[in-house]
Amino acid sequence: MRRRAVILLPLIVVLLIAANGVLRQRLADIIESFPTPRPAVPAGWPAPQYDFSSNPVTASGFELGRRLFHDPRLSRDGSISCASCHQQFAAFAHLDHRVSHGLNGANGTRNAPPLFNLAWQPELMWDGAIHDLELQPLAPLGNPVEMGEALEGVLPKLQSDAEYRRRFEAAFGPGEIDSRRMLLALTQFVGTLRSADSRYDRDELSAQEREGLALFRRHCASCHREPLFTDYSYRGNGLDADSADLGRSVVSGKAEDRGRFKVPSLRNVAVSAPYMHDGRFDTLAQVLRHYASGVQDSPALDPALRGGMALSAEQQQALVAFLESLTDEAFLQDERYSEPLP
Amino acid sequence: MKRAALLILAMLPGLAACGRAPELDAEIDISHVVGGEPLRLDEGHYRNAAGEEFTVGRLRYYLSLPRLRRADGSWFEPRYPAESVDAYHLVDEAKADSRRLRIGGVPAGEYVGIEFLLGVDDARNHGGAQTGALDPARGMFWTWKSGYIFLVLEGTSPESPAPGGRYSYHLGGGEPSLARRVYLPFGERSIRVEERVKPTVHLAVDVGALLSAVNPVRIAQLPEAMDPVAARPLADNAAAMFRVDHLHHEPRRRGGG
Numbered sequence: 001m002r003r004r005a006v007i008l009l010p011l012i013v014v015l016l017i018a019a020n021g022v023l024r025q026r027l028a029d030i031i032e033s034f035p036t037p038r039p040a041v042p043a044g045w046p047a048p049q050y051d052f053s054s055n056p057v058t059a060s061g062f063e064l065g066r067r068l069f070h071d072p073r074l075s076r077d078g079s080i081s082c083a084s085c086h087q088q089f090a091a092f093a094h095l096d097h098r099v100s101h102g103l104n105g106a107n108g109t110r111n112a113p114p115l116f117n118l119a120w121q122p123e124l125m126w127d128g129a130i131h132d133l134e135l136q137p138l139a140p141l142g143n144p145v146e147m148g149e150a151l152e153g154v155l156p157k158l159q160s161d162a163e164y165r166r167r168f169e170a171a172f173g174p175g176e177i178d179s180r181r182m183l184l185a186l187t188q189f190v191g192t193l194r195s196a197d198s199r200y201d202r203d204e205l206s207a208q209e210r211e212g213l214a215l216f217r218r219h220c221a222s223c224h225r226e227p228l229f230t231d232y233s234y235r236g237n238g239l240d241a242d243s244a245d246l247g248r249s250v251v252s253g254k255a256e257d258r259g260r261f262k263v264p265s266l267r268n269v270a271v272s273a274p275y276m277h278d279g280r281f282d283t284l285a286q287v288l289r290h291y292a293s294g295v296q297d298s299p300a301l302d303p304a305l306r307g308g309m310a311l312s313a314e315q316q317q318a319l320v321a322f323l324e325s326l327t328d329e330a331f332l333q334d335e336r337y338s339e340p341l342p
Numbered sequence: 343m344k345r346a347a348l349l350i351l352a353m354l355p356g357l358a359a360c361g362r363a364p365e366l367d368a369e370i371d372i373s374h375v376v377g378g379e380p381l382r383l384d385e386g387h388y389r390n391a392a393g394e395e396f397t398v399g400r401l402r403y404y405l406s407l408p409r410l411r412r413a414d415g416s417w418f419e420p421r422y423p424a425e426s427v428d429a430y431h432l433v434d435e436a437k438a439d440s441r442r443l444r445i446g447g448v449p450a451g452e453y454v455g456i457e458f459l460l461g462v463d464d465a466r467n468h469g470g471a472q473t474g475a476l477d478p479a480r481g482m483f484w485t486w487k488s489g490y491i492f493l494v495l496e497g498t499s500p501e502s503p504a505p506g507g508r509y510s511y512h513l514g515g516g517e518p519s520l521a522r523r524v525y526l527p528f529g530e531r532s533i534r535v536e537e538r539v540k541p542t543v544h545l546a547v548d549v550g551a552l553l554s555a556v557n558p559v560r561i562a563q564l565p566e567a568m569d570p571v572a573a574r575p576l577a578d579n580a581a582a583m584f585r586v587d588h589l590h591h592e593p594r595r596r597g598g599g
Contacts, residue, residue, distance in 0.1 A: 134470035135488050138485045251487045253569070
């Protein structure tokens with residue numbers, strides 16, 4: 001009996017080690033077989049600005065980025081994740097929040113923008129402060145009213161977590177967890193949040209929406225350029241005669257850019273209220289009323305908006321109907337982007 | 343066990359060097375001074391050209407892309423792999439080993455001067471996530487306008503109207519860039535890079551010059567310069583901080599650098 005145990009024990013140990021290796025490989029294979037979103041350019045779209053060739057998207061890299069995006073441990077006190085202010089059902093904007101509250105309930109100064117099609121953005125943020133998608137996470141991470149955490153604080157947390165160590169190694173190979181790997185993983189996630197499947201894209205518009213589209217092309221499309229619904233320029237849209245927020249001028253150093261902000265995309269606009277850089281409008285109807293009759297003159301004001309737009313109430317309704325057709329339900333419900341299971 | 347492994351590791355470069363010409367290098371050693379006095383962080387009290395008293399709590403800057411000039415005017419420029427950050431060096435007064443940098447792969451010969459960039463060149467300043475000296479975790483990266491801080495000088499002065507009597511100068515960005523090329527001739531002597539002789543260039547970097555060399559600055563009037571517009575007058579001063587203090591040559595140890 002004892003002799004049998006002596007023979008069996010090493011055998012069991014060897015089997016367990018082998019099984020562990022096989023299981024790990026199986027797990028890695030299963031992860032790599034996930035239908036991970038990959039960088040792709042929808043028909044008729046321009047080439048993206050971010051070059052994924054230096055950061056090839058893999059299933060393990062994307063999954064790691066998704067985990068980091070949803071992990072509140074990235075903030076100083078473990079309370080705020082990227083997803084806290086970027087909610088999928090709001091197209092990764094912060095629904096019902098003019099500005100978002102970060103660490104210790106401190107308020108930010110600008111409305112959290114929705115996140116999708118970021119690979120096409122030449123610069124990030126309302127004022128274009130960030131020139132490269134990879135570097136974008138550093139801003140909310142380090143901002144004391146957002147996540148309030150320095151890289152020197154985040155990296156040890158990740159390095160001391162066995163699950164993260166395994167995932168980083170699966171994504172990038174052996175080596176230490178450093179800021180670059182963390183940023184590349186986050187970029188694989190946020191850079192492949194792609195929204196291109198609204199009823200507008202599928203050409204399934206009602207008569208009223210079509211009328212709205214025609215109005216949109218006449219009045220709005222020069223700045224909100226199709227198919228991305230922005231030309232990524234910085235413009236003044238007449239919100240204030242004297243803007244409290246310096247806007248683009250902080251980055252450009254040019255006085256005339258005071259109160260100018262990046263033209264936001266209008267995809268998923270119906271689900272990502274409130275609107276404007278300070279979230280002052282709660283509804284699209286209010287936004288349209290602003291353009292029709294609320295435009296304030298200032299040196300920053302875009303010449304095309306001087307005097308406002310001549311839009312009847314009916315036309316405004318048609319425009320709102322069209323804007324609602326830009327909602328991409330498949331994107332909002334895509335489980336590949338949702339909070340991962342622990 | 344550990345010690346044995348370390349010993350073997352320590353011997354590896356020596357072993358690798360066997361049978362081929364050893365790689366030659368030159369070393370740059372940096373001392374920070376204020377006027378004629380050595381810089382002592384937090385403890386030293388100094389006066390700028392305007393007579394304002396000040397202390398220095400933090401001094402950091404990038405020295406990038408060094409190259410050596412030959413007597414005929416041609417240059418030796420070290421070549422690095424495309425992804426490498428070896429051409430970027432972050433000097434931090436608080437870290438003694440950061441005040442020494444090595445230029446490797448130098449061909450034997452005589453060199454009459456050294457040039458480097460004070461700051462980070464546009465290509466890397468506008469790049470994506472990087473590592474080494476350019477890792478944003480080094481605390482020299484801006485997110486309000488992404489790019490590197492080329493130079494940080496912070497301290498206190500009784501003349502500063504800012505809270506705590508602090509003054510803070512962060513140089514970076516700018517169009518055109520606030521990075522400055524600095525050329526330092528070795529003067530009447532030159533350095534010799536030889537198989538048996540290793541040259542060291544000692545630089546004396548005068549923090550006082552940062553406040554006065556070209557555009558005199560009063561801390562009372564400029565307690566903070568945290569953006570490229572405010573910091574532009576300081577950029578030309580910064581380029582004038584550097585001078586060659588002395589050169590020396592010593593025998594190269596066999597097998598070592």
